[in-house]
Amino acid sequence: MTTDPGFWLLQTLNALQLSMLLFLLSIGLTVIFGLMHFVNLAHGALYAAGAYVAASVSAVAGFWAGLVLAPLAVAVIGVLLYGGLIRRMRRSGPMAQVLVTFGLIFVALDLTRLIWGDIALASAMPPLLEGRLSVLGIDYPLYRLFVIGLGLVVFAALAFVLGRTQIGAMIRAGVDNDAMAACLGINVERLFFIVFCLGCALAGLAGAVAAPLLSVSPDMGLQILIPTLIVIVIGGLGSLQGAIAGSLVYGFVQTFGAVLAPGLASVLIYGLLAAILVIRPTGLFPAKG
Amino acid sequence: MLETRDLTKSFGAMQVTRGVSLRLERGERRVILGPNGAGKTTLFNLLAGELAPDSGAVLLAGEDITALPVARRARRGLSRSYQKNTLFDGLSVEENLGLAAAVHCGQGMRLWGDSLARPEVREIVAEVAEMVQLVPHLHARVSEVSYGVRRQLEVGVALATRPSVLLMDEPTSGVGPEMARGFHRLLADLPRSLTLLIIEHDMDLAFDVADTITVLNYGEVVFDGLPEAARGSRLLQEIYMGDWSDA
Amino acid sequence: MFRHTFLRYAVLALLAAAALLRALTAGYFGLEILAEILILAILVLALDMVAGFGGMVSLCHGALMGLGAYAYGVLCVHAGLAPLPALAGAIALTGAVAWAIGAICARAHGIFFIMATLAFGQMAYSWVFETPLLGGDDGLGGIPRPDLSLLGIDLSDSRSFVLFCLAATALAYGAAVLVLRSGLGRSLGGVMHNEQRMRALGLTVWRVKADVFGLSGMLAGLAGALAAMQVMYISPGLLAWTTSGEALVVVILGGLGTLVGPLVGAAAFVTLKHGLSGVTSHWHLVVGLILIAVVMSRANGLFGWLEARWGARLDRRLADATREDTPREATNDA
Amino acid sequence: EDPVRVGLLLPFSGVYAALGNDIEAGFDLGLETFAPDSGFEVIREDTEVKPPVALAKTRKLILQDKVDVIAGVVSSGVLGAVRDAVHGAGVPLIVANAGNDDATGSACSPWITRMSFSNGQVNRPMGQWLHDQGITRVFTLAPDYAGGRQMIGGFVEGFTAAGGEIAGQEFTPFQKTQDFGPYLAKAKASGAQAVYVFYAGSEAISFVKQYDSFGMKAELPLYGSGFLTSPLYVNAEGPAAAGVVTALHYVPTIDTEENRAFVTAFEARTGRLPSEYAVQGYDSARALVEAAATGARGRAGLGEALRQVQFTGPRGQTSIDPATNNIVQPIYVYETVQGDDGMTQKILAELPARPDAANGCEMAPVAN
Amino acid sequence: MLELEQLCAGYGETQVLHGLSVQAAPGRVLALLGRNGAGKSTTLKTVMGLLPVRAGQVRFRGAPMPRQPHDIARAGIAYVPETRDIFPSLSVRENLELTARRFRGDWTLERVLTLFPRLGERLDNGGTQLSGGEQQMLAMARALLMNPRLLILDEPTEGLAPIIVQQLHDSLQALKRAGLSMLIVEQNFGFATALADDVAVVGRGQVVWTGSAAAIRADTGVQHQWLGV
Ligand SMILES: Nc1ncnc2c1ncn2[C@@H]1O[C@H](COP(=O)(O)OP(=O)(O)OP(=O)(O)O)[C@@H](O)[C@H]1O
Ligand SMILES: Nc1ncnc2c1ncn2[C@@H]1O[C@H](COP(=O)(O)OP(=O)(O)OP(=O)(O)O)[C@@H](O)[C@H]1O
Ligand SMILES: [Mg+2]
């Protein structure tokens, strides 16, 4: 293996980039999944929807319009889902939720095929981020640096809101015991509605960000679902630190696994997941309680 | 029968158990008193094996059981009830008792035949139900019976393993005076061979059943002696009883 | 703990009769579908055993089934074993693997358990996918069916094979019921309701979980071997997590923790799928909508809905009729 | 006269639905073009890209629908699953995509005729050609599954035979790789002069885009199997695909009478350019029509006739190798370039048609 | 203040309250007494909107009670359930601030911490790391910080050391003197009758006796029949 430090720096950046992409995706899921105890398997489908919307919008109005509109559009889908399904499913236990959202995956998959067809869609990078930047002597794609930066910004913003603000405490209280939270004057229903839509918007954002990097195809949601679940489970449900830790673990294991042990690349992350769950059955940073 | 040697336990920076050494003789009934947060439940968790001590040892019938997991301790005759009900909520009262009895009778892993239908299991269930006055409720689901009945069941489940040492964490908390009296009688009627360690805030009950009294404060044993001495202790009055004894 | 109620007996009898009738009368494709239903039924029985009665929602049962299929295939094709010993070997091997997975995952709960089992399933999938001896992505062909000519049965005939599957399903159901009603099944119920207390009572919880998971794995292995016999070809896709996911959907769709429900679910799901895929290539959409509709009806699956409507009433009437001779028993499921 | 009953076995859902649809469109167009008065009855079945499902459907076609011939099959896994069934039942199968070398090698069957390509066939000639361009050290990348290994194997065989050297090889987890960054860095560090890859579908799109974003094309030109920049995906890749040189048995810009007619007809029908998948469907239909035109009927008759088929179609002169039943066809090396509307293909070379080696295939004549 | 008229409520198929009527007067303390399972907690849950009213009416300060728990809380009712329901994901401080920040008034964080000094030592602990008694104090403190018009307590002395019970008694007396209306459910007969002005005895889902605290202390018949004292 090469001893060129540039090579290892490059791989570190690659790992960070993958981590942040997964973080953007998993944070939305962990917010919904961990905080509301709601098992939303359709999160991947929301991500795909975000990517499709972003690709369609950016074809006519440019990347940035897509980046803004995709989260909004997915949030609107979230509003519809919440009103139509989720609100009624909140109390029905994880099994029913798994099933409903599994059904949603099926529906979303075919709806994307009906609307956008089976052929993958194009999504160009914004000209502003097309080039490469020299980082410590290596050329690295600007867009990838943008993804890393965006992930960190979202992390910081959420860490502040959830950990330091009254809203954050209210959300966590509602999650622990919604009846008691309501008895303390918190409108739990509205709070969860907001949380759910925020989670959806984050999935849409992840989709929009991923679109220029990956291919926008109907099965992209299903393909990303398992990595996302692995991330939040490694990290521990419902905690922001968990989502970021899980993403980093996943990103670095995948990247350096591919470099150092290519033969094991596909099993490595699963082995690690199993090992972590055996040693710490609730992940690395479970939510308090 | 049950002995601890210099047990300590901390949660983070907070020391909750500080060098607790106790010694219970066979058949002894000891009540543990102490203000809220003194570390009484924590001590029980250390004894039962649900928490591992930072240092010190737990001995049962002269053997060191500090390293044994919860289940192995239970099989050696150490049973406990919980301060907060820990029951099989979806099952009936009878099944709750039956599960405990079945494990005790070694029926828990059998691949053949219903363990709860075994005569030896049924016998224990009937006996314990009688003892803790659960006979009228046997067929009701736990989620359907009132809190008081659940408290009785909490103790009943612990008894159904036919323990030699029984740890009871506030058995009467939340039950009405009538039921409290029932517990009173129950404790009096338990066979003398059973070693009992009880956490209790009901002073009448405590002083009535206790052979000896141990008082914990900030994780430390601050008093260990006979009930009479406890009653007169200034310290105890100050940190725990207030003017209960005057009332 | 599992109990038969009148409704359960009735539905079971109905299902058995329908299956038998179809097996004797259906055309070629009908038999193929019936075999698929029966094999899926065994898999979902295995899954319901752990998920419905032990709270261990597994996402590796598809992989276990795949392992059973590969074990059977390899024992037949590469090791040259006769099909029946190979079948026994496949069941034993899958059971052992499942036992180990159950033991390792015993400390995890809820979604963590699901993901831990998923991890093991995916490891098995990747291993099979990347092992050239197992044919890798191209799969393994030429897998034989057992030779029962001594009994005058020719399993290469679709009808006989379906009847063979039917017998296997009945056997699997019986085994599941026996296990769930045993002391082990009781302990499992206790563990599902309150693991901490079971431990405090002196039960070695992980052993109970591992044992039941192992037994369930044996059933999954049986399903896998049958699948290999049916298709006479195996490919890694069998082990993919989506197979497990689909099985889980079937269990919940039918009625988690009812044992009979998943059988109903399997029949409904496969019939629906084939019915729709003949009509439209967008059958996922329709299946998805139906799934959502079923769950939104707030019942415990199709069978759970039936039980909620009629189960209690039927049993009460039956109990009234037989009050004199049988002492009253608390009736509750799971 | 009774119509010829054809079972069309394709994925209409699942990851290969786009391929299935293209083959189907080509097949339908072929039937319309070459047998305008019909005489064929087509029964369509969705394989969902699941081998067991495909096998069940195949058995249904054979036993219940009693088809005379089956066409289709996109994935090699599905081909592996149905192989014994069609071989055993004696039903001719026209493979319209699956490229598994073994299907016309060690596992060949007189009943299975391939009108698409074989994995090695598409890549092997590229080894020699690349070496001829002065490139001697190459790094290869492909997904880790049988198809990926055969594609790269074919290339490596040709390349090393011509005297080239492999600087490094990497196989990425199949359909699980989101980020190719780590592999690209390895390729860069390997000291190779060029990179040769096989990727298809979504992976091809991600790969080409990520390759471009690292700015590697200039110093480390990208070559590959033509599926990488297939007309089906190249528009999603956009300018990132410009300058990528690949080889394939068909591109829509082949400048012949036959191809122009085909492209026009296909565009009129679907509104998009035909891909290699479309032409495979089209030629499968044509082979079937020509076999029937000889007067052959029934499974055995059609099976035998299919092996004799040869014609000049959109991809040039094609025939069936009697030793393996595999198609013999020219291979086109092309560069993807920016066209007036979207990306297009500039043909750099036409490599002559050569039959694959028999690879252990012993072909018996079609028997009843 | 609070009027329950012919209230019927229950869980699923089982009805627990069968036409329960009682009134709590402003500025006074009403104690609901009764045996285990009589329906006292069920009454409180129904008042809080946690269980639907099947028949009858709940009125608060002359107007019909809102239906949603959070509206009920904002109308000025604070509730301490028998299970305490501390939020495990929140630290002690966050548990307190949850209400302190949204309801302003005489009760401030400092003031409740002087009432329950033990909580001050645990401010940064997780909510469920508290001992049983500490959790009870936290739940009380959290409710007081809502600065309610009516304070509802379900078995406040359960699990508390005698000395704490005494302190609690003193502080509740102080609250009462300050004019706070209270509704308490209590098993500790002595504690309840020392604090309460009025007593209602609940039996089988109905009020079977009402009167003053003094009256019930004197009436051993009622005590024996309905409370088992
Ligand atoms: N898991 C834990 N993590 C951190 N601190 C804990 C934990 N469990 C208990 N504590 C702390 O340890 C101290 C002792 O708790 P314990 O439950 O043993 O008290 P107790 O004597 O049983 O009190 P009570 O009579 O109120 O039940 C308490 O201050 C509590 O906050
Ligand atoms: N969640 C529930 N589901 C069904 N029945 C319930 C439920 N909770 C309580 N009950 C039943 O309602 C009745 C009244 O219960 P409640 O809790 O109101 O009694 P209580 O007077 O508060 O008694 P305690 O002093 O024991 O707390 C009891 O018989 C109990 O079995
Ligand atoms: Mg305690």
Ligand SMILES: [Mg+2]
């Ligand atoms: Mg109560």
